[in-house]
Amino acid sequence: MSVSTTRPSLGAMLYFLTALTLGCYFTFAAVQGDYGIFRQIEISAEAEALKLERDKLASELAEMQNKTKRLSDNYLDVDLLDEQAREILGYLRADEIVIR
Secondary structure: OOOOOOOOOHHHHHHHHHHHHHHHHHHHHHHHOOOOHHHHHHHHHHHHHHHHHHHHHHHHHHHHHHHHHHEOOOOEOHHHHHHHHHHHHOOOOOOOOOOO
């Protein structure tokens, strides 16, 4: 009895090697590429951080607008004016004692 061994043809091996290479490339691109899964997660995290920063800046702007309105000529808040004079100019009343 003779056992015949046949080798796969070179074309079939080349075909499967090419298919495997392309499969690996597209899998890598889907995970690590410019539009891949990791990039999408990074973009969403960055968007969330920018939204938090936007909200923080909006609250600071509202606070500054409130203070500006309270110090305007049409609406003068005496308590805020007194607070700003003490903080910025270092004013004190005559009956106050400074402890450092």
